[in-house]
Amino acid sequence: MRREQATTSGGTELGRYLRTRRARLNPAEAGFEAQPGRRRIPGLRREELATLAGISIDYYTRLEQGRETRPSPSVVDSLARALHLEQEEHEHLRSLALIAARGPAGQQPAPSRSVRPGVELLLESLRPNPAYVVSRTNDVLACNPGGLRLLPGMEDWPAGKRNITRYAFLHPAARDLFADDWHNQIRGGMAQLRVLAGTEPDAPDLARLVDELLLKSPEFARMWDRYEVRVRAHGNKIFHHPEAGTLTLGFQAMELEGTPGHRLLTFCAGRGTTDHDGLVLLDMAAQQGGAGLRKPRAGYDDTAPSAL
Missing domain, CATH: 3.30.450.180 (Beta-Lactamase)
Incomplete structure (x- = not known):
């Protein structure tokens, strides 16, 4: 997708997701006292999240940057707890970790559009x-x-x-x-x-x-x-x-x-x-108005301007 290709330099979906979840955490609510001066980034610093998750800052940095793609299930669960993820978010993190470890799956068959x-x-x-x-x-x-x-x-x-x-x-x-x-x-x-x-x-x-x-x-x-x-x-x-x-x-x-x-x-x-x-x-x-069961059949060119 163009947006993510344009706004990220390398990395993985796992790393991008970790980064956004880290950015939304309030340092005070995570137990970190306010330090003099202003933070340059929103949310927790990498070293703070690594401390909460019980992993090294180097390992966590490599995860975010996509240089490490095989976190163990225990590391994934520790990160989920540190990030205060809800159940659906936790499951999504697990899925992303499995995909990162597996690598590209290749082109999948187009899903069926036929309704029984x-x-x-x-x-x-x-x-x-x-x-x-x-x-x-x-x-x-x-x-x-x-x-x-x-x-x-x-x-x-x-x-x-x-x-x-x-x-x-x-x-x-x-x-x-x-x-x-x-x-x-x-x-x-x-x-x-x-x-x-x-x-x-x-x-x-x-x-x-x-x-x-x-x-x-x-x-x-x-x-x-x-x-x-x-x-x-x-x-x-x-x-x-x-x-x-x-x-x-x-x-x-x-x-x-x-x-x-x-x-x-x-x-x-x-x-x-x-x-x-x-x-x-x-x-x-x-x-x-003459409407019966509506079952779309005609094609649509997604590259065309929206007819609003």
């Missing part, structure tokens, strides 16, 4: 609840009528351009839709891409999307550099929808067995609530 007929029937059965099948990079591979209607303006994009993360950053309607808490609303999708970048950094589908968003969205670039990897598989989101009004919807994201990289993403509300009434309205509006 049984899954298409499932999408229909979930109506009026909006539901999608998304790829590992959040491409919309299929959705029911309410799914497309929930994201205003996405139906105007070419089928191959429909991507939930692209929509959040590049479509002008997204800001109004997620007005209450735009940054927190989109962090889960960012984290999904970051995890993939750690495990398959050379994946062509990921590189195309990330390079496009780095080029077109300064906010994406800032958030990308934070290396957030805490994926939200469930929770609530608030939508300020131009047709259905304000909706508070629960969401679930589930891996689809048998099709690697495919996830089922659903939004729902309890029957008898105004939120559920809003979903019924969206489903009916989509029907009246």
